[in-house]
Amino acid sequence: MSPPPSTSVGLETVVVVASASNGAVSSALRSAQPIDALAWIAIVAFGLALLVRWSDVAAPARPIAGVAWLLFGTYWLTMVPYYYYDAQSPLQTVLALVALPLCAYTGYLLWNGRESLFVLTKAVALMGLIYLPAETIPIVRQWLIETTAVQTHYGMELLGHSPGINEGMNGYESRFNFDSEETATGRTTYIVLACTGLGSMAIFGGLIAAVSAPLRRKLTAFALAIGVIWLLNLVRNVFIGLATPHGWFQQDLVVSLVTTYMGAEEARVSYLVAHNYISQLLAVVALIGVTYLVVKILPEVLEPLEEVLFVLTGTEYDLETALGADVRTDGGSRDT
Template sequence: MSSLSASTAPPSVSSSALEGTSEAFEAATVTVPLSLPDFYTLAVSDVMGWIVIGTFLLAMALQWRGVTDGATYLAAGGWALFGVFWLWVAPHFFYEAQSPLQTILSIAALPLCLYTGYLLVRGRTSLLVLSNAVAFMGLIYLPAETVPVFRTWLIETTAAQTHFGMELLGSSPGLNEGSNGYLSRFDFDPDETATGRTTYIVLACTGIGSMSIFGGLIAAVAAPLRRKLAAFALAVGIIWILNLFRNVFVGLATPHGWFQYDPLIYVTTEWMGSVPERTSFLVAHNFIAQTLSIFALIGITYLVIKVLPEVLEPLEEALFVLTGTEYDLAEAVGAQPVSDGDSQPVRADGEGTDVGSDQPADRP
């Protein structure tokens, strides 16, 4: 999410850069694009993102060819670049998005990514599955951000469905063009609302970020295609529905001022440097919705594990990076191995084979 000025109009910027790392945009009666410095931050982040994903993909190609040492060192370099990427966008989350959670996570990502690369170089090649997951995540997310037709469809479809949800609750503001150029702005009359403000949908409001996370994890593990597709459909379906609930909640809380209470106004104005009228948006979106999304992702992960327990492998690697401790998540969550009748278990180090396949066993 990024704050928008309602008074001055800086030079226009490309919509892809505008949406790159944003969660949602709040608009006053008159809305304008991001500030020029923030535009450059997001534009450079797009380029950096493609470089990072390209590095991971090349490492994955070397792994498939059996060049483990080359894949390991290249993936380690990719993790270092990934950490720099997150540090680069941290100012955007702090100054523009005014999101404490995203700011903290983006800053913490640098040492964690560097540590992951260090572990790879020191011989923990099992982390390559986590590298592959990041590569697939990027392949899902970045095209959605940079291909205009796909981006337009996602944003405007989400906006239309969110508006339908508002109508079910007795509110029908209509849709018009937002500052991002899409038919995605909820056209509340500022004279008839408590705050005089409204919201509009951008790419990240579609849930594509969360979908790419699960898509990457699912694609990176060795498992039959049937169960991979089932797990992906389950995750995407739940994310899409919950995301619409979130959009409706934020979209109604903002204009109607559901959280315009003095203690909350004090927090958003004195601690976050916002204007009083934005309090309901910041509380609904940055505090409530983002916090609940963490619990939602945990719940979706549990359901995906029931269908595709193989995703525990990259999750265990991620936990090792965070804690330095080996975990057996299968035992912790009670996940049972799935017998498909056409495959044998594949170890994390790649030993073992998939019956009926002439590909290396560690190929996702």
């Protein structure tokens, strides 16, 4: 028996995932088009700046890129209310808030001549080209969501749980059909695009595609990153998908803290703890680990990462030396 609509909870994130109640999902769907349009405008502006620079017209390229970064930061600012009120995710709220000043500063540095930031600009543009089509093309989005739901359900079956899958609030066969009368919280979860891991895959895909390196090493790094992210993402989905209905974190102290300081419904506590705290924090650790593995194969990605650190700290870094990379970022070995 399916639980009433008010007991359904989605799995969603940015970078990785963010939760939404049914009302939040409806609101997000109503506002998706203008938000998507702003993201597309930013990506197109990035592409225009890169095209102008490729045409050896450096001066106009910098201000165009600067405006693109400002638009990109504004896009993330528009997501703050959703992350704070609906998703109730402190981490994503903070990241969305700081995105605008950081993007604006990046644009300012570019506008004033820091040409090395064009590699990072190219990486972000490519990330958008990987992610946005999947978000805006229904048939691609449906395939990704339903495939992830099937794979997550298989993971649950390996642990002895077989709830079945039915239609979620997004209209796709993506909801885990736990019986609300037989679970601790009466709630369940359903897969959305963010649960596919596509956001994290797009980050590494953009970084890897943006740098200059031999194709074989780029393909090897890409395959490794995608494989690890896919596996860890399924583990995360299974963890959240089981913790939510079975109330793994419904202990009195945890419930008191989350309901008092996050204003959450008591029945949602296990979901919020599993999703917004444990999974999101572990996702940060996982991304650092994947980055290290990619760097060992493709140290060229250190160049855009050094630019990120410069924007954050104002200090120049030599990550190649600090990490002891075996291959120089120009493609040669340390012995040549």
